[in-house]
Amino acid sequence: MEYTVQKLAKMAGISSRTLRYYDEIGMLNPARINSSGYRIYRQKEVDRLQQILFYRELGVTLEEIRAIITGPAFSAAGALRQHREKLLAKREQLDMLIVNVEKTIAAEEGRIKMTDKEKFEGFKQKMIDDNEKKYGEEIREKYGNEQVDRSNQKVKNMTQEQYAQxxxxxxxxxxxxxxxxxxxxxxxxxxxxxxxxxxxxxxxxxxxxxxxxxxxxxxxxxxxxxxxxxxxxxxxxxxxxxxxxxxxxxxxxxxxxxx
Amino acid sequence: MEYTVQKLAKMAGISSRTLRYYDEIGMLNPARINSSGYRIYRQKEVDRLQQILFYRELGVTLEEIRAIITGPAFSAAGALRQHREKLLAKREQLDMLIVNVEKTIAAEEGRIKMTDKEKFEGFKQKMIDDNEKKYGEEIREKYGNEQVDRSNQKVKNMTQEQYAQxxxxxxxxxxxxxxxxxxxxxxxxxxxxxxxxxxxxxxxxxxxxxxxxxxxxxxxxxxxxxxxxxxxxxxxxxxxxxxxxxxxxxxxxxxxxxx
DNA sequence: ATTGACATTGACGTTGCGTAAAGGTTTATA
DNA sequence: TATAAACCTTTACGCAACGTCAATGTCAAT
Known part of the structure; x- marks a missing residue:
């Protein structure tokens, strides 16, 4: 099966511009270009696009994605399992965000009160959290579970607070x-x-x-x-x-x- | 208390560039500008910045934040609800992705086969929704009614004994x-x-x-x-x-x- | 032959800033 | 008091990951 940009784009749920962009930066070159200059994609490219979109959904930058899928150590089966773990982690993170929004809505409705100081403290903690998440793996390898415990406690506290609510x-x-x-x-x-x-x-x-x-x-x-x-x-x-x-x-x- | 950009930035844990940017786009103007052209912030601006950062942490775009904090004070809850809906939608899409990864792993192991179409499920919400609703109703009619009938009978005939069951x-x-x-x-x-x-x-x-x-x-x-x-x-x-x-x-x- | 849906390559716009460049002001110290 | 360090200013380009024109070429159908 051969696909033009539009056909592949529609199938993948992306824009044709994206495919041209991926061609431009060398992320995904078409299998061939026909006599009229049209990009033609085949099975191999379809599979590769799927891989790209997987990682993209995880928030991985295109550069990193390229490193992953063009790297020598790339094994599809193993990568997929890691994939799944990351997706689940991301969902947890999303859940935390949703909880925060819920909480804020509650505060706006006057069900709970939050002082500016409390809010401000929350930012600093949150930034620490973000840093931990960004460099979490590195930190965990370097410093062990110290950081992890701290963040876990935070999550527990938040849950507890939420729970009382x-x-x-x-x-x-x-x-x-x-x-x-x-x-x-x-x-x-x-x-x-x-x-x-x-x-x-x-x-x-x-x-x-x-x-x-x-x-x-x-x-x-x-x-x-x-x-x-x-x-x-x-x-x-x-x-x-x-x-x-x-x-x-x-x-x-x-x-x-x-x- | 008066703050220069750097002082306020350090207190809030952001960069001075961010403050200048917020001034530039009218998100947060300083209280006054001194004789040397320095931006001077006061308590009111500190409070407003905290509000901005609070919503920013929730993943709200600056435009939406502006709408929230410059609009009538009571629309904040409504805007947050919309934001929550977005987050929930994102979460649903994540769930689809997870399912897709599961299937892909299964496909890699040869348990099932995936068509090109299936490979992109989870990436596109709209088309999936349409298809799902089309086929979903059929399935519900076939599969659902059968189960419903069965359970209805059980519920109606439910005795104390069956409760143990x-x-x-x-x-x-x-x-x-x-x-x-x-x-x-x-x-x-x-x-x-x-x-x-x-x-x-x-x-x-x-x-x-x-x-x-x-x-x-x-x-x-x-x-x-x-x-x-x-x-x-x-x-x-x-x-x-x-x-x-x-x-x-x-x-x-x-x-x-x-x- | 014409229409409309496709394709192409530029090229500028977007968000939320980072990061200089090139300079003026304040403060600390020698 | 001189000077360096540390602040401040505006201007302006850069980034990711495309969106969105614009101008133009190609393909299938009427």
Whole structure:
């Protein structure tokens, strides 16, 4: 199979400009150039492009990518496993960023307070973190686990702080739910607020929110007696009430949820 | 207290060039300029810089930061939410990539074959989304309804005795997961069996099964340390392994996977 | 023959600064 | 008091990794 720039670009989800750029800097030269000057790519180039895009997704610079894939020690199978590890690490880093944003949103909404001093201290710590991540491998080899322990503790602290916040949100869900239950209307304002708080609470645990998952969990509260006991401890029927409210909140109530 | 560029820069842990740049683009103008043309910053500017750096740490672009801090004070939360959405989208794409790496490793080992198209899955979100939605619905109709019917019957007929059976199923999940974890391959046969058992277990609680909900719960096992502790009690990393297996199982990031 | 979708090579724009160059000002010390 | 070190200024080019014109050539179909 032979590909022109556009065809390969569309397949790879990149622009044709990128392919020309890669040709220009010698990252990926086409297999041949036809009589009209068109770039023609073949299987070998497709595979190589895939490799390039893999590393690019990791944030590796093109120069480093070139060093990796043109290097003599390059073994596809081994590199892929390293790849995977890096991807997972990057996802963790992303998760931390998301947590930070969540936290800031909470602060903006006045749920927690942060002084300027605290913020400023946070920057310095974060910069240390960044440095550790950048040169983490070197540091680990040179200085052992000292740095790693420090950063681990930091992560733990952050999680702990986050955790306290989550529990606070959880309590807020309960109190709002209690008031809402008194109204008896799962479509009412209070019940919908409770459902929204519950969504926020879930978002602390879930990377991505979907209505289906939310409704699913609400249903589980009714079906699993351990959860039911938790929500019904003050007023029997609260779990079912929350489920009804969430079903309305997610717009799943009118759909065929019975089967 | 008045600060020159260098003093403020050192305090904030940035370069003086950055301060001049922020002045240049109007992000942060000094309080005044003295007789020699030096930039002089005061408390107000220090506070503003801290705000800027705070958002910068979250990965927000300078333009967006400007919009946040120069706009009405209450729009910050909204902007942060948008930013969070971006981060979440990025995270989803990362998950797709991870799945792709898994498949590529499998392909390298000759377990499955990958077409050129498949090799680029995870790099392009839009086209994948379209394809996934097209084929996803078919699969859900075929595969989903079957499972839903089965679980519905089970849930309806669920007695106290069968509740014990659920716990037995839960144990089965754990033992299978333990064996699968030893293989290290979340796309492997054992891991996929564990994911399937986990789905069955969930179906005892949920009236309807969706891959989104399944994946969401799996993610929660990683994010909530109570669940993580439960799954990691024998082997650290088991919760994450289950999550990875379920993500592959549900095809959340990829349209077709035979495992 | 014409249209429209493709291809080509320049060449300048983008972000968030780094890094001189070429000079003026302040401060510390000899 | 002279001088060096350490600050400050503006101007301006450089970087990655392409995006986005512009001007022009090629291919398939009508």
């Amino acid at each position: 989550v529990e606070k949100l959880g309590e807020e869900v309960l109190t709002t739910l209690e008031q809402a239950f008194a109204t008896g209307d799962p479509a009412g304002e209070l019940a919908q607020k409770a459902a929204d708080l519950h969504r926020q609470w879930l978002c602390f645990f879930w990377g991505s929110y979907t209505k289906e998952a939310h409704a699913g969990v609400a249903q589980m509260y009714v079906d699993d007696e351990r959860f039911t006991a938790y929500y019904d401890r003050k007023q029997p029927g609260t779990a079912a009430f929350l489920r009804d409210a969430v079903f309305i909140y997610t717009g799943m109530a009118d759909k065929d949820n019975a089967g | 659920v716990e037995k199923l839960g144990e089965e999940v754990l033992t299978t997961l333990e064996q699968a974890f030893a293989t290290g391959d979340p796309a492997g046969e054992l891991a996929q069996k564990a994911a399937d058992l986990h789905r069955q277990w969930l179906c005892f609680f949920w009236g309807s099964y969706t891959k989104e909900a399944h994946a969401g719960v799996a993610q929660m096992y990683v994010d909530d340390e109570r669940f993580t502790a439960y799954y990691d009690r024998k082997q650290p990393g088991t919760a994450a392994f289950l999550r990875d297996a379920v993500f592959i199982y549900t095809g959340m990031a990829d349209k077709d996977n035979a495992g």
